[in-house]
Amino acid sequence: MPASKYEQPKRSWYKRNEIAVTPILFLLPGVFFFAVYVIYPVFQSFNISLYKWDGLGEAEFIGLKNYQKLLEDRAFETSLWNNLKWLVLYLLAIPMGLFISLFLNQKVTGIRLYKSLFFFPFVISQIVVGLVFSWFYDPTFGIFTKMLGLIGLEIKGGVLGNPTAVTYGIIAAGLWPQTAYCMILYLTGLNSVDPEQVEAARLDGAKGWKMLWYVIIPQLKPATFIAFVVTIVGALRSFDLISIMTRGGPFGQSRVLSYYMFEKALSEYGFRMGYGAAIAVVLFMIMLVFIAYFLWSMYQEEKGAH
Amino acid sequence: MFPTPIKKRTRGWQIGYQAMIPVVLIMWLLPLLAVMLFSIKPEADFVAGDYWSLPSSLEGFKNYGKVFFESDMPRYMWNSIRITVPTVIGCMILSSLTGFALGVYKFKANLWIFFMFIAGNFVPFQILMIPVRDLTLDIGLYNTVTGLVLFHVAFQTGFCTLFMRNFIRALPFELIEAARVEGIAEWRIFWYVVLPLMKPALAAMAVLIFTFIWNDYFWAVVLTQGSETQPVTAGITSFNAQYRAAYHLMSAGSIVAALPPVAMFFLMQKHFIAGLTLGAVK
Known part of the structure; x- marks a missing residue:
């Protein structure tokens, strides 16, 4: 408690209101930056999506016309579908990460080094991952092509040249670092699994899958939540891989909303800022569903903590 | 601890596990190992269409040197x-x-x-x-x-x-x-x-x-x-x-x-x- 007034009648205004004022002063720079560069732009984008604008000249208000055009745009439809594929298939990183972490959760010599090496793909940039995978898939010399060849399969045009296979190929590349991330989350989670509960369950005859499902996975819930958050965000942010591996091709079949928006807004054939902003708004609305869920979960937890 | 510590398993399991980790790791890092191999191969190998064999000569110094001194x-x-x-x-x-x-x-x-x-x-x-x-x-x-x-x-x-x-x-x-x-x-x-x-x-x-x-x-x-x-x-x-x-x-x-x-x-x-x-x- 701050000392009361009558002790020191001449204390400054700041001194008297210190506890109330300090947090405001401390928050000011961070909140200012964040508002200018993150919060306000979100609203600006909503606004821009109602205009026809080449980024240089005068913007022309056209209401919801950009959104109407989106409904008829086949490329937009393809991107939206691909986003859905990304969202669903990217989640595979969670079980895959869990299984690798179970495989590695042992105490043998050198295991620490093995764990770090398994984590490796997450540390390198997606640009390098994309490059590496485009060689991996290369139709003339890629190891993947050679392996398929061994079992008598051939993908026409190579994985990245084939309109049907291409998105799956890129998602597989993205799963590589993402699985590594989920693995590290679960390794940390497994570390804190209550050994007494495991022993008790063992005495009750639980083992293998049953033990995993009923005893271990419930205890890994915080790790799973974070894995879910980062995987969803990662799936909707996929841009780098597409950009380096295919530039949206072949025939625009590997585009997702994030890439399509970039392409439209900063196109070589004249910027279409309004249309790009409309695509971004759609992407944002999809994300908003998840953001609301994340915040709601965190709110429940915050309430529980007080 | 879950899964059951390998130390509590038979000797055979233990050896099998220890042998398996490096194999799985190599498979996991295969795309990266390929890049490492590429980076020490001479240009001639690629021209000859010879991607996956061992490098015909080790050109690591030359390749990395070029990256460091002759590129942006x-x-x-x-x-x-x-x-x-x-x-x-x-x-x-x-x-x-x-x-x-x-x-x-x-x-x-x-x-x-x-x-x-x-x-x-x-x-x-x-x-x-x-x-x-x-x-x-x-x-x-x-x-x-x-x-x-x-x-x-x-x-x-x-x-x-x-x-x-x-x-x-x-x-x-x-x-x-x-x-x-x-x-x-x-x-x-x-x-x-x-x-x-x-x-x-x-x-x-x-x-x-x-x-x-x-x-x-x-x-x-x-x-x-x-x-x-x-x-x-x-x-x-x-x-x-x-x-x-x-x-x-x-x-x-x-x-x-x-x-x-x-x-x-x-x-x-x-x-x-x-x-x-x-x-x-x-």
Whole structure:
């Protein structure tokens, strides 16, 4: 408690209101930056999506016309579908990460080094991952092509040249670092699994899958939540891989909303800022569903903590 | 411990397990090992269509030498450093302030401001792209390192605030109360009591932000162009256009570009993982 007034009648205004004022002063720079560069732009984008604008000249208000055009745009439809594929298939990183972490959760010599090496793909940039995978898939010399060849399969045009296979190929590349991330989350989670509960369950005859499902996975819930958050965000942010591996091709079949928006807004054939902003708004609305869920979960937890 | 410790299994299991880990690891890292192999092969091997055999001669020095002395790579690397280091410092300053404010004080808007930071942190980049690009153009910072740094600092403040605030919440509050009873000014409590305790969290955060920013590609292409300002991730793509079929140079270049975060990870492994898995255990 701050000392009361009558002790020191001449204390400054700041001194008297210190506890109330300090947090405001401390928050000011961070909140200012964040508002200018993150919060306000979100609203600006909503606004821009109602205009026809080449980024240089005068913007022309056209209401919801950009959104109407989106409904008829086949490329937009393809991107939206691909986003859905990304969202669903990217989640595979969670079980895959869990299984690798179970495989590695042992105490043998050198295991620490093995764990770090398994984590490796997450540390390198997606640009390098994309490059590496485009060689991996290369139709003339890629190891993947050679392996398929061994079992008598051939993908026409190579994985990245084939309109049907291409998105799956890129998602597989993205799963590589993402699985590594989920693995590290679960390794940390497994570390804190209550050994007494495991022993008790063992005495009750639980083992293998049953033990995993009923005893271990419930205890890994915080790790799973974070894995879910980062995987969803990662799936909707996929841009780098597409950009380096295919530039949206072949025939625009590997585009997702994030890439399509970039392409439209900063196109070589004249910027279409309004249309790009409309695509971004759609992407944002999809994300908003998840953001609301994340915040709601965190709110429940915050309430529980007080 | 789950699964059952391998030590409790038969000798056969143990040997089988120990033998299996390296095999699985090699399969896991196969695409990377391929790049490493490429980077020490001579050009002649690729011309002859001989991709996967052992190198006919070891040309590691030559390939990496070319990347370092005859390409724009060092320039791009230097730009990456000029972008990454100030961003890390900026984030540490801003978020230790915001984290302290949100972690220590109780006021009405506290949780709302905190949630604003979290929500902003999850936003897709594309919804920010046009306004941020315009803003950067307007203040004359387009295609400058400063423009990119300012945005990165602002955006990462969201994640960093979450990080610092949760860390400060976990500190014993009695420390702060005791200091208040002593009549110590609030900013002094921040500086002399809380900041020293935040060192491990700041270290963990710094390593993470370093990696995130080093690996950023999207904002680099939105806010900068050309080898004067672009970081190494964007550099790799122009390198790719320039040396499309020169796999030996491309792979050496990629490895060089990927090295700093990898080195950071191995040097600061404990902090790195502590940071990434924050919240993964209760």
